[in-house]
Amino acid sequence: MNRINKSNRMVQNYYLFTTLVISILLFSCGEESKYPEPMTPEEALNSFELDEKFEIQLFASEPHVLDPVEMIFDEDGNIYVVEMPDYPFQPEGSEGRGRIKVLHDTDGDGQIDDFTIFADGIKDATSLQPWKDGLLVTAAPYIYYMKDTDGDFIADEKEVLFSGFFRDNQEAQITNLRFNIDNWIYANNHGHDGEVESKLDPDADPLSVGGADFRFRLDNNKFERETSPGQFGQALNKWGHRFVTQNTIHIQQMVIPYRYLHRQEFMPSTKGILNISDHDLRMYQLTEAPYWRIERSNRRQKKYDEQGLNRTEYIDNHFTGASGGTHYGGDLFPEEYRGNIFTGEVMGGLVHRDVLSMPDDQPFYTAQRAASEQTKEFLASTDMWFRPDHFTVGPDGALYVIDMYRQHIETPLSIPEDLKEEMDFMRGEDMGRIYRIVPKGSSPSVVPAEVKGEKSLQKYVEWLAKPNQWYRLHAQRKLIEANDESVISPVRSLFESNSDAVVRLHAFYVLEGLGALDKTIVKKALSDSHPGIKEYALIEAEKYPELLPQVLALKDDPSARIVLQVALSLGEFSSKNVIPALGDILKNHYDDHWIRLGVLSSEAGSSLNLVQVLSKDGFFKNSDDNKNELVSQLGYIIAARGAEGETAKLLDISSGFPEELKSSISKGILSGAKRAKIELKDAVKTKLESFSSN
Numbered sequence: 001m002n003r004i005n006k007s008n009r010m011v012q013n014y015y016l017f018t019t020l021v022i023s024i025l026l027f028s029c030g031e032e033s034k035y036p037e038p039m040t041p042e043e044a045l046n047s048f049e050l051d052e053k054f055e056i057q058l059f060a061s062e063p064h065v066l067d068p069v070e071m072i073f074d075e076d077g078n079i080y081v082v083e084m085p086d087y088p089f090q091p092e093g094s095e096g097r098g099r100i101k102v103l104h105d106t107d108g109d110g111q112i113d114d115f116t117i118f119a120d121g122i123k124d125a126t127s128l129q130p131w132k133d134g135l136l137v138t139a140a141p142y143i144y145y146m147k148d149t150d151g152d153f154i155a156d157e158k159e160v161l162f163s164g165f166f167r168d169n170q171e172a173q174i175t176n177l178r179f180n181i182d183n184w185i186y187a188n189n190h191g192h193d194g195e196v197e198s199k200l201d202p203d204a205d206p207l208s209v210g211g212a213d214f215r216f217r218l219d220n221n222k223f224e225r226e227t228s229p230g231q232f233g234q235a236l237n238k239w240g241h242r243f244v245t246q247n248t249i250h251i252q253q254m255v256i257p258y259r260y261l262h263r264q265e266f267m268p269s270t271k272g273i274l275n276i277s278d279h280d281l282r283m284y285q286l287t288e289a290p291y292w293r294i295e296r297s298n299r300r301q302k303k304y305d306e307q308g309l310n311r312t313e314y315i316d317n318h319f320t321g322a323s324g325g326t327h328y329g330g331d332l333f334p335e336e337y338r339g340n341i342f343t344g345e346v347m348g349g350l351v352h353r354d355v356l357s358m359p360d361d362q363p364f365y366t367a368q369r370a371a372s373e374q375t376k377e378f379l380a381s382t383d384m385w386f387r388p389d390h391f392t393v394g395p396d397g398a399l400y401v402i403d404m405y406r407q408h409i410e411t412p413l414s415i416p417e418d419l420k421e422e423m424d425f426m427r428g429e430d431m432g433r434i435y436r437i438v439p440k441g442s443s444p445s446v447v448p449a450e451v452k453g454e455k456s457l458q459k460y461v462e463w464l465a466k467p468n469q470w471y472r473l474h475a476q477r478k479l480i481e482a483n484d485e486s487v488i489s490p491v492r493s494l495f496e497s498n499s500d501a502v503v504r505l506h507a508f509y510v511l512e513g514l515g516a517l518d519k520t521i522v523k524k525a526l527s528d529s530h531p532g533i534k535e536y537a538l539i540e541a542e543k544y545p546e547l548l549p550q551v552l553a554l555k556d557d558p559s560a561r562i563v564l565q566v567a568l569s570l571g572e573f574s575s576k577n578v579i580p581a582l583g584d585i586l587k588n589h590y591d592d593h594w595i596r597l598g599v600l601s602s603e604a605g606s607s608l609n610l611v612q613v614l615s616k617d618g619f620f621k622n623s624d625d626n627k628n629e630l631v632s633q634l635g636y637i638i639a640a641r642g643a644e645g646e647t648a649k650l651l652d653i654s655s656g657f658p659e660e661l662k663s664s665i666s667k668g669i670l671s672g673a674k675r676a677k678i679e680l681k682d683a684v685k686t687k688l689e690s691f692s693s694n
Helices: 003-029 041-045 291-306 457-463 469-482 485-497 499-514 519-526 532-540 545-552 559-570 578-589 593-600 606-615 625-640 646-656 661-678 684-694
Strands: 048-049 054-061 066-072 079-083 096-105 113-120 125-131 134-139 140-148 159-163 177-180 185-188 195-198 213-217 222-226 234-236 242-244 252-253 273-275 321-328 341-345 350-357 366-368 379-381 388-393 400-403 431-440
Touching: 003 593, 048 054, 066 159, 066 400, 079 125, 096 125, 096 134, 096 273, 096 519, 113 134, 113 388, 125 177, 125 185, 125 469, 134 457, 177 469, 185 234, 195 532, 195 578, 213 379, 213 469, 213 559, 234 578, 242 321, 341 388, 350 388, 457 469, 469 485, 469 499, 469 625, 485 499, 485 519, 499 519, 519 532, 532 545, 559 578, 559 593, 578 606, 593 625, 606 625, 606 646, 625 646, 625 661, 646 684, 661 684
Parallel strands: 234 321, 321 388
Antiparallel strands: 048 379, 054 431, 066 079, 079 096, 096 113, 125 134, 134 140, 140 159, 159 195, 177 185, 185 213, 213 222, 234 242, 242 252, 252 273, 321 341, 341 350, 350 366, 350 379, 388 400, 400 431
């Protein structure tokens, strides 16, 4: 019997058995269940309401996939899926039932009909990232490297690269590995505590990741904290900007990287993340809320009302299970869908779409509903078992929807005991679906012929110019892995002459990864016409003190995002010209929270000298809310830093400021001194009292 017939027989037997078991259970119960039964894949397809420009196709289902939580295509078009059958319980011991499968479409009809188990017995595996002909795998408390060395799609090498991540909650562990355009691999850690050790660098000190996410490079063995908290879902757009998903906050942007906000220890706030949605919690589901949720919500609301709290416990139609935010970087969808972020809602059984925009006068994106989706979602289902937990964009440009397909998807810890008695949290552990969303009339082809088989380094150079982000990122990674100097010249030509700024940026970082980036290239990038290039050129210019004049020249750039990066990068230079430039940035942008934070994040940008420069220029002659906030923050940092006599000098400089500013400085100084546990001198206390009394 060939593999196809065997697979079809498995499917037929599976559904016969499942139907029989369900019938027996219903008959024996003698009463209607509070929870609905599953649909077949064909029935589930009919349950969807989808944007009219698209169609949804079944790509894979049980028994070929069970409990899927992520799917990826490697550079050869091989399809890997992570399965998490232990959810929501954690098995005892070091092993679980988690699997990584390689899916096969043996007849090329666009549907999976066979699979190979790449690795099994894994506890809490959640995400994958190709690396050096193998896979990086997150499975708390570890990040593994696994590899098949003999071509049978079964891993025969397994190595721990990092250990020490938080492991106690499957919904908030290390996950979502993503290779970014800057050659770093990013992972969500949800800010949980952990002492992370690198097995590649045993001499390195353990890294405390509490309050942070994680990023690393395997080409030079670097690893560090990153702005957090990301939960399950991380999207990196074509400019490398990072967006994460949390249960109730479906899209947040990491506006300022961790390394800047923590380079001095006295910041009053180190929050570098922003909820960029302009429509917040409201969503439009087609399913009814499950019985347990209605009961729990009613109980909670009753308690709030009895306590006199002005608080609403939403039962449905509000985000509570947002998951898997993914950037659409393909080229198959119509133009208006490219660059959008797609996010699943596992409680509401829907896929939400955000359209991103970043006008020149703000350094962050705004996420909006599309005009056609003001009162509906991109995709929604009436099937209460539909659990869209993740997505991927393939080499074909299709959007693949990963559906865990469970009767219940909620941690038992948050459900009252009496309600749990009627719930089987494992119903559906033997099911799972993956769907393919394409424009109507699209070809069923999944993996283009050019993707399969061996490819030369020159082919990967050509891929850097492909319109589908999938090709570009794989090409960049493979070129860096190869570390072959022969590609430097053609890649440099792409950077110098390609008309597409995205292509130039990929070429820029291939050169960086190959150690071929020099100050000449960075200087050219600083004068690029596109802000997406200039932003990264500023970051790389931090390595070259001689490029400070070119950095200073960008402080008046029309893009607020570039001005923010100038403020951040200037803090890495040592020059008498830095403080006046930071002063100019504040004079022009003090009313922008993020640019203000960027200036303050460096020692120069929060120094007494900066206050003196601004004061001489008459900046403090009048007050408003943003200036009040600025001087309060300056007072906080200078007092907390505790440098000899600086707090007293700050009070002397500000003695002629408007009363509102003096009051704000006073409050900042008192807060900063309290935080740093510094006893202020009597003369300072007297001066503060005079500021407060006025």
